[in-house]
Amino acid sequence: MTDPGTEGGGPRPPATAPSGPGRAGSGGFSTGVSPEVPALSPGRTAPHPPPPSRHLRAPEAEVAPAAERPPGAVTSYARDAAPVRRRGGNSEGPGGATMAAAPPDPALQREQQRAADIIRLLTLYRPLLDAYIIDFFTEGLWAQLPPPWQAALATATPPQLAGLLGGHGGPGATWPLSLLAFAAATRALAFPRGHPGGSPCPPCQSARLHPLLRRHVKPKKQHEIRRLGKLLQRLSQATACNHVVDVGAGQGHLSRFLAFGLGLSVTAVEGDGRLAAMAERFDQELLRELGKTGVPPGNEGPPRRRQNRPHPPPSPLTPRGPHHVAGRLDPGAPWGEFLLPPDPPGSGPAARNPLGDVGGSEGGSRVLVTGLHACGDLSPALLRHFARSPSVAAVASVACCYMKLSTAPAPLGCPLGYPLSTWVAGLPGHQLSYRAREGACHALEEYAGRLDGESGRLRAHCYRAVLETLIRAADPSKKRPGVQTVKKSHALTFPQYARLGLPRVGLDPATVPLDSEAVVAMLEQQHKVVAFFSLTLLLAPLVETLILLDRLLYLREQGFPCALVPLFDPRFSPRNLVLVAARTPLGAVLSGLDEDTGVAEPPGEGQSPPKP
Numbered sequence: 001m002t003d004p005g006t007e008g009g010g011p012r013p014p015a016t017a018p019s020g021p022g023r024a025g026s027g028g029f030s031t032g033v034s035p036e037v038p039a040l041s042p043g044r045t046a047p048h049p050p051p052p053s054r055h056l057r058a059p060e061a062e063v064a065p066a067a068e069r070p071p072g073a074v075t076s077y078a079r080d081a082a083p084v085r086r087r088g089g090n091s092e093g094p095g096g097a098t099m100a101a102a103p104p105d106p107a108l109q110r111e112q113q114r115a116a117d118i119i120r121l122l123t124l125y126r127p128l129l130d131a132y133i134i135d136f137f138t139e140g141l142w143a144q145l146p147p148p149w150q151a152a153l154a155t156a157t158p159p160q161l162a163g164l165l166g167g168h169g170g171p172g173a174t175w176p177l178s179l180l181a182f183a184a185a186t187r188a189l190a191f192p193r194g195h196p197g198g199s200p201c202p203p204c205q206s207a208r209l210h211p212l213l214r215r216h217v218k219p220k221k222q223h224e225i226r227r228l229g230k231l232l233q234r235l236s237q238a239t240a241c242n243h244v245v246d247v248g249a250g251q252g253h254l255s256r257f258l259a260f261g262l263g264l265s266v267t268a269v270e271g272d273g274r275l276a277a278m279a280e281r282f283d284q285e286l287l288r289e290l291g292k293t294g295v296p297p298g299n300e301g302p303p304r305r306r307q308n309r310p311h312p313p314p315s316p317l318t319p320r321g322p323h324h325v326a327g328r329l330d331p332g333a334p335w336g337e338f339l340l341p342p343d344p345p346g347s348g349p350a351a352r353n354p355l356g357d358v359g360g361s362e363g364g365s366r367v368l369v370t371g372l373h374a375c376g377d378l379s380p381a382l383l384r385h386f387a388r389s390p391s392v393a394a395v396a397s398v399a400c401c402y403m404k405l406s407t408a409p410a411p412l413g414c415p416l417g418y419p420l421s422t423w424v425a426g427l428p429g430h431q432l433s434y435r436a437r438e439g440a441c442h443a444l445e446e447y448a449g450r451l452d453g454e455s456g457r458l459r460a461h462c463y464r465a466v467l468e469t470l471i472r473a474a475d476p477s478k479k480r481p482g483v484q485t486v487k488k489s490h491a492l493t494f495p496q497y498a499r500l501g502l503p504r505v506g507l508d509p510a511t512v513p514l515d516s517e518a519v520v521a522m523l524e525q526q527h528k529v530v531a532f533f534s535l536t537l538l539l540a541p542l543v544e545t546l547i548l549l550d551r552l553l554y555l556r557e558q559g560f561p562c563a564l565v566p567l568f569d570p571r572f573s574p575r576n577l578v579l580v581a582a583r584t585p586l587g588a589v590l591s592g593l594d595e596d597t598g599v600a601e602p603p604g605e606g607q608s609p610p611k612p
């Protein structure tokens with residue numbers, strides 16, 4: 001998902017990365033970042049945010065406060081949506097039927113207000129939002145912070161920075177009130193990401209998955225496919241639709257669980273023909289193993305006990321596997337032309353579009369559509385097609401790679417990946433730069449963990465920022481060039497790192513001073529680089545919230561029941577929010593979801609349990 005070219009700073013930006021008003025280096029934080037924070041008033045419904053206020057109030061809560069929710073509880077931000085009032089006095093419900101005008105929906109108004117408040121906060125801190133960590137020295141980013149912030153962050157220890165990210169201050173931390181207010185505002189407006197449960201270590205082999213479904217699947221992916229699969233099973237029951245189209249299926253792990261494990265009819269669509277072929281080989285391997293066993297599938301013996309917590313045996317497998325389709329989905333194509341040839345092209349005949357035409361899916365049946373980490377424009381494309389076609393009964397989308405979204409200006413006729421909703425598109429300042437969208441892909445929880453225990457590994461940020469300074473000094477035409485990842489760079493000295501990195505941008509290390517006094521002085525500021533990057537991460541969940549909220553509002557504007565659910569443990573799966581929408585109410589689908597699927601796997605044999 002991330003391009004290692006920026007060594008810890010995220011994917012490499014385009015050569016002409018957009019720089020909005022207030023960009024770092026054009027006014028700086030001294031004027032662009034104010035200690036004032038906006039008042040987050042939930043009652044206002046104006047289409048644009050008012051001027052900042054000196055008082056911070058959290059918006060009206062859509063979910064119970066953290067202290068009132070049990071650990072591991074799954075909560076959804078938005079529940080079933082009522083039809084939305086439209087211009088002209090009428091509204092359209094799911095399926096396009098004209099309905100009588102409905103009264104204003106308080107939930108919709110709160111969501112609209114939240115979007116406006118987020119945009120106002122992001123506008124206030126735009127220089128921080130758009131700052132590239134590799135520009136730390138070349139653009140003097142530290143000096144652009146408010147002086148009280150500089151003083152506090154310069155002496156903060158890595159655990160204290162982790163506490164700032166986590167909202168609990170850190171041991172002995174003393175922060176300026178303006179910095180605390182900024183951090184509090186980001187947390188108040190961001191979607192709840194769920195309460196991690198179980199072991200703080202990544203889940204091990206899942207005892208809740210059939211052993212044959214664990215093959216070739218990393219523990220993180222096992223965690224995801226089991227939880228999303230159970231949600232799709234609930235959607236299937238609620239919509240009386242058992243045909244699932246898995247878009248961007250990759251090697252077919254989710255599709256295999258849905259088909260073999262849950263007995264659903266599955267069409268797996270993958271744009272890479274090689275991955276689709278590999279998925280079919282894995283299916284055949286599973287079928288051969290089923291044929292070898294002398295006991296019914298699912299009865300291979302008693303489950304293994306883990307930390308004195310036995311699990312019920314996995315459900316028996318069905319002999320019917322998924323149907324794999326090698327084809328790319330074009331987000332900008334009309335519905336009937338959605339499916340394109342795979343890349344690279346296959347030798348077989350062109351596959352039919354499993355989503356069908358506007359009037360119905362292939363064969364006239366209804367389908368459920370899902371995408372587990374559907375990249376860039378693919379996620380909003382799935383939502384558009386759900387809204388357009390009555391044959392799509394429901395959609396469950398987990399997004400990924402926000403920096404690849406199409407934004408304005410875009411070629412004529414090319415639909416935008418952001419914004420989708422009429423409301424967000426009408427808010428001044430809603431634009432998100434490439435850097436802002438890329439930053440939303442970072443894992444705040446994972447980074448806080450590294451600050452707590454592996455802060456030495458974060459020196460790669462400083463190395464890359466120093467290298468950027470040397471590159472621009474040697475060749476001013478080179479700005480933010482992609483530098484392929486230097487493996488285990490934290491274990492190298494800077495001269496060793498630079499001798500590996502400079503040739504990758506066409507520079508001779510022998511002609512570049514690698515141990516000058518200026519280089520030494522920059523390397524001594526490593527803690528400031530880490531502190532600055534930690535500060536930018538506070539905005540990452542807020543940008544992701546705005547993008548997902550825009551998609552939620554798009555669906556609600558058209559009257560669909562929809563919800564955002566923190567389905568995965570955020571420490572294992574940073575993109576853990578699933579957007580669910582259907583043409584039927586979602587209450588039964590979401591009720592008791594955490595009890596049905598669990599939150600995180602317990603530690604496995606040989607893995608230490610969490611320390612008290």
